[in-house]
Amino acid sequence: MTFASLGLPPVILKGIRAAGLTEPTAIQSKSIPTILQGNDLIGTAPSGSGKTGAYLIPILARLLDSSTRLRALILVPTRELAAYVETRTRDYARYTELRVGVVFAGAPLPAQERMLREQEVDLLVATPGRLLELYERNCLNLENIEILVLEEADRMVALGLGPDLRRLLKLLPETRQTLLFTMTLPPELNRLAKEALIEPVRVDLAPSARTGSGTRQVIYPVPRDLKPDLLNEILPPVTSVRGTAMFARTRYGAERLARQLQRRGYVVAVLDEHPSQGEREQALEDLRRGKVQILVASDAAGRSLDMAGVAHVINFDMPQTPEDYAHRLGRLGSTDAPADVFTLMSPEEQKDVAGIERLLGRTIERSFWPGFDYGMRSREIKQAVSYEEEPRVRRVPVGLQGAAARIAATTAGRPAAPGRGGQPGASGARATTSSPASRTGTAQAPAPRAGAPPAPAAARPANSVPARKPAAPAARRRGPAARRKGTTVRSGRKK
Numbered sequence: 001m002t003f004a005s006l007g008l009p010p011v012i013l014k015g016i017r018a019a020g021l022t023e024p025t026a027i028q029s030k031s032i033p034t035i036l037q038g039n040d041l042i043g044t045a046p047s048g049s050g051k052t053g054a055y056l057i058p059i060l061a062r063l064l065d066s067s068t069r070l071r072a073l074i075l076v077p078t079r080e081l082a083a084y085v086e087t088r089t090r091d092y093a094r095y096t097e098l099r100v101g102v103v104f105a106g107a108p109l110p111a112q113e114r115m116l117r118e119q120e121v122d123l124l125v126a127t128p129g130r131l132l133e134l135y136e137r138n139c140l141n142l143e144n145i146e147i148l149v150l151e152e153a154d155r156m157v158a159l160g161l162g163p164d165l166r167r168l169l170k171l172l173p174e175t176r177q178t179l180l181f182t183m184t185l186p187p188e189l190n191r192l193a194k195e196a197l198i199e200p201v202r203v204d205l206a207p208s209a210r211t212g213s214g215t216r217q218v219i220y221p222v223p224r225d226l227k228p229d230l231l232n233e234i235l236p237p238v239t240s241v242r243g244t245a246m247f248a249r250t251r252y253g254a255e256r257l258a259r260q261l262q263r264r265g266y267v268v269a270v271l272d273e274h275p276s277q278g279e280r281e282q283a284l285e286d287l288r289r290g291k292v293q294i295l296v297a298s299d300a301a302g303r304s305l306d307m308a309g310v311a312h313v314i315n316f317d318m319p320q321t322p323e324d325y326a327h328r329l330g331r332l333g334s335t336d337a338p339a340d341v342f343t344l345m346s347p348e349e350q351k352d353v354a355g356i357e358r359l360l361g362r363t364i365e366r367s368f369w370p371g372f373d374y375g376m377r378s379r380e381i382k383q384a385v386s387y388e389e390e391p392r393v394r395r396v397p398v399g400l401q402g403a404a405a406r407i408a409a410t411t412a413g414r415p416a417a418p419g420r421g422g423q424p425g426a427s428g429a430r431a432t433t434s435s436p437a438s439r440t441g442t443a444q445a446p447a448p449r450a451g452a453p454p455a456p457a458a459a460r461p462a463n464s465v466p467a468r469k470p471a472a473p474a475a476r477r478r479g480p481a482a483r484r485k486g487t488t489v490r491s492g493r494k495k
Contacts, residue, residue: 003057006032011095012061016053019091025050030203032058035179040200042193043181046326049205051181052088055149060093062147063122070140072123073172074149075131075165077156079104083281085125085151098122105130113139128156128164135171142168147177150196154182157189158321169196184323184359215329217341217364219353224346226374227316228260233372234314234342238265241293243311247302247328249320254298257316261294271297299324315343318352322359329360 003016003024024032027045034041035058045051059072076082086102093100101121103112112130116139124131124140134140150156156165178197182189193200222230235241246261248254258270269283269292286292288309299320319325329341343364345353357363 001029007036008057008061009064011064012057012092014095015092016057018094021053027051027203027205028054028057031055034201035059036061038177040177040197041179041203042197042200043203044183044185045205046183052085055179055181056089056092059123059147060096060098063098064096069144070121070124071144072147073145074123074125074151075128076125076151077127077159077161079106079127081152082125082127089123089125102126103130103134109133113137116140128161128168132164132167142171143173145172145176147179148172150180152182153180154184154186154189154323155327157186157192158323162188162192165192166195183326215341217329219343219345219364219366220369221345221366224348227344227346230344230369230372231316232264233369241266242290243287243309244294244314245287245310246294246296246314246316247299247319248296249299249317251298253317254296258296261296267293269295271295271301312340312342318343318345318349322356325356326359
């Protein structure tokens with residue numbers, strides 16, 4: 001199949017060829033005809049599968065007759081993805097007169113406000129929070145929106161942007177076409193999709209691309225305090241490290257990790273929440289060109305990064321959500337060169353790995369680094385590092401019941417020993433029989449605990465049947481209705 005066979009205008013085909021695309025991907029070949037027909041759509045596919053082109057190409061084709069008003073809106077979770085989508089849009093629309101704008105948090109608000117007031121745009125790429133800010137400042141009109149795209153919708157929900165999305169949905173025309181693209185469909189996103197879309201067409205390609213071809217995934221179990229030492233073992237010498245992205249859960253963790261690597265002589269760039277957009281883009285470009293050996297990022301800064309050209313990814317901490325791990329894996333799987341994804345897992349993070357494996361639909365290889373000193377004996381390593389649960393200790397009752405249980409456990413299966421007078425287990429003799437009476441009797445009862453009721457004056461014969469517990473009062477056996485005086489419960493009727 002070719003792009004020309006999808007019924008696209010010549011000017012769009014020219015832009016596609018200039019962007020270096022030759023044949024549509026699976027998600028593109030299935031989505032473009034549906035979008036051109038005006039249907040709502042839910043596209044489920046991994047990162048790197050061509051989702052951006054799957055919605056941009058048909059949208060640009062439909063906007064060719066555009067007047068001077070905003071008709072298409074693309075919502076994305078992060079500013080990195082917003083900048084990426086804007087770049088791809090300009091590539092495909094380079095031979096048209098369509099106007100494209102982008103707004104996102106982290107950039108100066110006055111400049112974006114001035115751009116929207118002074119320029120008419122046909123298509124706007126935005127993060128939800130910044131779009132609401134600009135709308136409240138009366139910088140844009142959403143009444144003419146014909147097409148809405150929710151890109152990486154699962155990530156927006158995971159970031160807590162669901163309330164912002166619902167506010168925006170109320171501001172948009174109900175007659176719009178809505179396109180939702182995601183890698184997973186968690187329950188909250190599924191509820192949001194039911195509110196936003198009308199009879200959507202489903203294009204589901206996620207199961208066939210879950211693992212990311214050419215990508216090796218390994219989990220290294222290790223106690224938390226030994227993670228820095230194990231990382232030193234995993235990393236090759238300074239002279240051979242290249243294209244490595246490393247992720248910590250928090251900004252402080254990323255900065256601390258970067259300092260440790262710099263002390264070892266690596267050329268490190270830190271990507272956290274504070275640098276400007278230009279500095280973040282420059283750090284990624286330096287990593288791809290080899291000016292930086294290791295790029296360290298926090299979870300928040302690492303979301304939706306285009307990891308093309310990265311040779312290795314090391315999760316020093318487990319990602320906050322399974323979707324974060326899967327997105328990194330998907331983008332790595334789209335590159336030509338094989339990539340390694342190494343994850344250091346402490347005992348506290350095992351539940352996070354279980355969530356990732358449920359999302360991927362497969363288990364991830366566990367491995368121990370050869371020759372690494374875990375500082376424990378082999379048994380301790382097996383329990384604390386591989387997280388084998390300790391066998392559960394069976395709780396034994398105390399008092400007379402506990403003594404009988406212990407006697408039964410030690411005498412079960414032994415031949416009966418006669419007591420005095422040939423009677424097994426008679427009073428005053430050691431109970432060595434496995435008869436039911438001896439298992440529940442009082443032979444060799446332990447001394448009473450402090451505060452316990454006094455023992456009976458005379459013990460029952462060992463071969464007697466244990467007395468039943470006193471019968472419960474009628475009110476307790478028959479329930480609340482029987483507690484009322486003069487009331488008898490019989491066949492559901494009262495007398």
